[in-house]
Amino acid sequence: xxxxxxxxxxxxxxxxxxxxxxxxxxxxxRRHFFPPRLFSPFTGGAVEWxxxxxxxxLVSFLIVHRAAPGFEDKVPYIVALAELEEGPRMLTNLPxxxxxxxxxTIGAPLTVTFEKCGDMTLPQFCLASHP
Amino acid sequence: xxxxxxxGAAESTRLGxxxxxxxxxxxxxxxxxxxxxxxxxxxxxxGVAGTLSPVDLAFMLGVRPxxxxxxxxxGCSYMLHVRHATAxxxxxxxxxxxxxxxxxxxxxxxxxxxxxxxSSTAGQFELPYGVLGAYSRFTLPVxxxxxxxxxxxxxxxxxxxxxxxxxxxxxxxxxxxxxxxxDVLASPLIAWPFHRLECCPVNDGGGAxxxxxxxxxxxxxxxxxxxxxAGSGESxxxxxxxxMEDLTSFRAFRDASAEALRSAGLTHTDIEHLMIYDAFAHxxxxxxxxxxxxxxxxxxxxxxxxxxxxxxALPLNTNGGGLLYAHTGMYGxxxxxxxxxxxxxxxxxQVDKVRTSLVLGVGGMFSAAGAVALRAANS
Numbered sequence: 001x002x003x004x005x006x007x008x009x010x011x012x013x014x015x016x017x018x019x020x021x022x023x024x025x026x027x028x029x030r031r032h033f034f035p036p037r038l039f040s041p042f043t044g045g046a047v048e049w050x051x052x053x054x055x056x057x058l059v060s061f062l063i064v065h066r067a068a069p070g071f072e073d074k075v076p077y078i079v080a081l082a083e084l085e086e087g088p089r090m091l092t093n094l095p096x097x098x099x100x101x102x103x104x105t106i107g108a109p110l111t112v113t114f115e116k117c118g119d120m121t122l123p124q125f126c127l128a129s130h131p
Numbered sequence: 132x133x134x135x136x137x138x139g140a141a142e143s144t145r146l147g148x149x150x151x152x153x154x155x156x157x158x159x160x161x162x163x164x165x166x167x168x169x170x171x172x173x174x175x176x177x178g179v180a181g182t183l184s185p186v187d188l189a190f191m192l193g194v195r196p197x198x199x200x201x202x203x204x205x206g207c208s209y210m211l212h213v214r215h216a217t218a219x220x221x222x223x224x225x226x227x228x229x230x231x232x233x234x235x236x237x238x239x240x241x242x243x244x245x246x247x248x249x250s251s252t253a254g255q256f257e258l259p260y261g262v263l264g265a266y267s268r269f270t271l272p273v274x275x276x277x278x279x280x281x282x283x284x285x286x287x288x289x290x291x292x293x294x295x296x297x298x299x300x301x302x303x304x305x306x307x308x309x310x311x312x313x314d315v316l317a318s319p320l321i322a323w324p325f326h327r328l329e330c331c332p333v334n335d336g337g338g339a340x341x342x343x344x345x346x347x348x349x350x351x352x353x354x355x356x357x358x359x360x361a362g363s364g365e366s367x368x369x370x371x372x373x374x375m376e377d378l379t380s381f382r383a384f385r386d387a388s389a390e391a392l393r394s395a396g397l398t399h400t401d402i403e404h405l406m407i408y409d410a411f412a413h414x415x416x417x418x419x420x421x422x423x424x425x426x427x428x429x430x431x432x433x434x435x436x437x438x439x440x441x442x443x444a445l446p447l448n449t450n451g452g453g454l455l456y457a458h459t460g461m462y463g464x465x466x467x468x469x470x471x472x473x474x475x476x477x478x479x480x481q482v483d484k485v486r487t488s489l490v491l492g493v494g495g496m497f498s499a500a501g502a503v504a505l506r507a508a509n510s
Binding site for chain 1: 247249250252254255256257258259260261262263264266267270271272273274275278319320321322323324325370373374378
């Protein structure tokens, strides 16, 4: 499935197209959050966009054997959660990583990368040891 | 507060694969069976609730309602309907409420197609990563949980193993086999570390509850003893597992279960029977810990000790659970029905002298939660 931006998320996707990862941040509390919202989920106050470091760590994963529609030729594939240095979590497929639980360690360092998804560009994360 | 009771609790005649009945007729069949248990007819009903349109339910049943609840937050919606109906009956907005569930999960007869809106939060930030199915979305936090407590694949398998001791005593269970850890690990991988027997089946079926006042119940010719709605709770957290505050705990389970116990005036040691909505094997682990029946990271050992199995101190998912009994898609109604049957003394795998039950449901995928504390009327 190709994501369709809303006015609240358009900036995120525009930056992804330029291979940049940006996160919304609560101006009052200086805390980052995700997914994007027009108002801070911490204070209800103003939000500004900030570039993210692109560094994350692996906090959970699955190896999917039963394909979702459109992913039939991809099984088995990884679905993982990356926890960004700034705090929020994002999904990823860990491109380039071994499709083997023994090769995936919770806490492993990840770095952001970008891949084509239809006419959009999708942020992904790969193992820092497999750039 | 013990003035509202459940007087009817029925399932569709058949459960499993029912290609000749729509979701709506599975719900209405169940509603009529539940009303018959209470000695009530359509003309007595003045409130209707369900996840199918309550307008459709009322129309198909022939009810002229003065109270409707179409709350739809996923599979725990029925716990919320019970909670809302209790308030409505208590305040006089309705006297006899039918809550009905019907789902053609397997055969998809007259069933709605889940919207997959690519501009929704999930459509933008989850689905592009291949997480279209519940088995690759609901299950996502489990490695964070297992890693935190030093647990592994075989530990997760202990959940269906324990529940199979109940399912094997239940002739209606769609997966009635007594299981070992090896059996579970030998079933096909769906999304590692989840195997088929750690993922719910997808079935057709229905169920319904009838609720009224204790005073009205006293005048009815009831087939089974009334069950008191002693307390309830509801809450929500977020759009999906990726966005949980803590991947190893579900905030809405914590909040809804605490509210149910508090409003019932019950403590954990008062609860003699437990139902925890188990679409996947990790959910009862979260539920046991988040509801406070065991400490963090202790749920696997508790289940493995036999405490939740037949003869154990805290019988859990005594119909076999969604994993082994049946799972239509929104299983919450079946968890409630089993809690009611246990307190009425007519469950397929009946627990001896059970007086209280807590039924904890999840909606969406770690999105919403509902909890209902039930008590036998004569206790």
